Amino acid sequence: MKITIHRGTDQIGGCVTEYESNGWRLFVDFGEQLPGSKHTGALEIEGLTKGDISKSALLITHYHGDHIGCIKELPKELPIYMGKLGRDIQNIYLKHISNKDKSQKVVIEMLNGAHCFTPGDKFDIGPFNITAINIDHSAFDAYAFRIEADGVNVYHTGDFRTHGFRSRKIDKLLKIYANNIDYVVCEGTNVSRKDATSMTERELQTEFQKYLKQKKSHIVYLSSTNIDRLFSFYHAALRAGMPFFVDKYQMSIMDAVVNSGDMWTKSELYQYGAHKPKVLSWHFNEKFVNTVLRKGCVLIARSKQNFDDAIEKLPGEKQKYLSMWNGYVDKTKEAYNEKLAQSLGTDYIELHTSGHIDMSSMHEVLRLLNPKAIIPIHTDNPDAFAKLFGDEWNVILLKDGESIACQK
Ligand SMILES: [Zn+2]
Ligand SMILES: [Zn+2]
Numbered sequence: 403m404k405i406t407i408h409r410g411t412d413q414i415g416g417c418v419t420e421y422e423s424n425g426w427r428l429f430v431d432f433g434e435q436l437p438g439s440k441h442t443g444a445l446e447i448e449g450l451t452k453g454d455i456s457k458s459a460l461l462i463t464h465y466h467g468d469h470i471g472c473i474k475e476l477p478k479e480l481p482i483y484m485g486k487l488g489r490d491i492q493n494i495y496l497k498h499i500s501n502k503d504k505s506q507k508v509v510i511e512m513l514n515g516a517h518c519f520t521p522g523d524k525f526d527i528g529p530f531n532i533t534a535i536n537i538d539h540s541a542f543d544a545y546a547f548r549i550e551a552d553g554v555n556v557y558h559t560g561d562f563r564t565h566g567f568r569s570r571k572i573d574k575l576l577k578i579y580a581n582n583i584d585y586v587v588c589e590g591t592n593v594s595r596k597d598a599t600s601m602t603e604r605e606l607q608t609e610f611q612k613y614l615k616q617k618k619s620h621i622v623y624l625s626s627t628n629i630d631r632l633f634s635f636y637h638a639a640l641r642a643g644m645p646f647f648v649d650k651y652q653m654s655i656m657d658a659v660v661n662s663g664d665m666w667t668k669s670e671l672y673q674y675g676a677h678k679p680k681v682l683s684w685h686f687n688e689k690f691v692n693t694v695l696r697k698g699c700v701l702i703a704r705s706k707q708n709f710d711d712a713i714e715k716l717p718g719e720k721q722k723y724l725s726m727w728n729g730y731v732d733k734t735k736e737a738y739n740e741k742l743a744q745s746l747g748t749d750y751i752e753l754h755t756s757g758h759i760d761m762s763s764m765h766e767v768l769r770l771l772n773p774k775a776i777i778p779i780h781t782d783n784p785d786a787f788a789k790l791f792g793d794e795w796n797v798i799l800l801k802d803g804e805s806i807a808c809q810k
Pocket of ligand 1: 464466539541561757
C-alpha cells in the first residue's frame with residue numbers, strides 16, 4: 403500500500419489523503435482550505451479529479467467544510483462513502499443554504515447517491531478492507547477509518563477529541579477496532595493551540611447552567627451543526643426551567659438527530675425532554691413577551707438580519723454568548739467574520755471548547771495505537787508535532803503531494 407498526502411501536511415483545512423493498492427485508489431476527504439491558506443488553486447489528482455476513476459472511491463470522515471467542501475468539483479460517477487446521519491445533517495444544511503447558492507443542489511444529489519455506513523460497519527473497496535469507527539468531534543457522526551490492504555493496517559484518525567460527551571469509551575473502541583496498527587495518519591490541529599481544550603463539554607454545560615440562574619434572555623451564537631453543544635445547552639435550559647428557542651432550520655437539524663435511530667440517540671442527551679425546543683416566531687405576541695419576562699429564555703442565534711432584529715425586540719435583560727472559536731471575531735485572524743462580530747457586539751461571554759484533541763491526550767491515544775510510524779496531517783505545525791512525538795515513534799513528515807510506500 404502507498405499513502406500520498408495531496409494536501410494538509412502543513413495546514414489545518416483542505417486535507418486530501420490517498421491510499422493506493424494494486425491500481426485501486428481510496429481517497430479520504432476532499433475539503434475546502436481555511437481562509438488565508440498559503441496553497442492556492444484547485445487540486446488535480448489522477449484517479450480523483452481526472453483520468454480513470456473506475457477503481458477509485460472517496461471516503462468522507464465528517465461534514466465539516468474543510469473535509470467535504472470541494473466535492474462538487476469531482477466527477478459525478480465517483481463512489482462516495484459517508485456516515486448516514488452525517489450525510490443527512492449535511493443535506494439539511496445544504497438545502498438551507500441552497501436558497502442563496504444554487505450550486506449546492508448538485509452536491510445534495512451527489513450525497514443522496516452516497517453509500518452510507520453506520521458505526522462499526524466494515525466494507526470492501528477493491529483490495530481495501532475498511533472499518534468505520536465512530537469518534538467524538540464537534541461534527542456529529544464523525545469517523546476514523548481502519549484501512550487494511552496488502553497486510554498493512556492504517557488508522558486514519560479524522561478530526562477527533564477525548565473531552566466530549568461521546569469520548570469516554572475511546573480506549574475500548576480502539577482496543578476492538580484498532581489493534582495491530584502499522585501507520586497512523588493523524589490529525590494535529592491543537593499542536594500549537596495549547597489552551598484550546600481547557601474545559602470538557604460537560605464542564606462547559608455546567609458553566610452555562612450557572613449563567614441560567616439569571617432570568618434573562620441568553621442568546622447563544624453557535625454553529626448550527628454542532629450537535630453536542632446544541633443538545634447540551636438545550637438540556638441546561640430544561641433544567642433551568644427556561645424555554646429554548648431555535649429557528650425552523652435549526653429545529654429540523656435537532657429533529658433529524660432525535661429521529662435518526664443513531665446509536666447515540668439511546669442517550670437522553672440526544673432526545674427531547676419534558677419540553678421540546680420551540681420554533682421562534684419572528685413576530686412576538688403578548689404570550690411570548692410575558693413568558694420571556696417571567697422565565698427568561700435561551701435563544702440559539704446566527705448572525706443573520708432576522709435574528710438581529712428579533713434580538714433587538716426581545717423584552718427584558720439580555721446576555722450574548724460566543725460558543726465557537728473566537729478567531730471568527732478576531733480582526734487579526736484570516737477567518738474574521740465581520741457580520742458575526744457585528745451581531746455579537748462587544749458585551750458577550752465566551753463559552754467554548756475545542757472539537758480537537760489536546761496533545762497530552764493524543765499521547766495516550768497514540769500509546770494505545772502503538773504504531774510503527776505516524777504521519778501528521780491537519781496541522782499548521784508539523785515540526786512541533788514531530789518534536790512532541792518523535793522520541794517515542796517514527797514521525798514521518800511528508801510534503802503535500804509526497805508519498806510513502808508502507809512496509810509491513
Ligand atoms: Zn472537523
Ligand atoms: Zn477539519
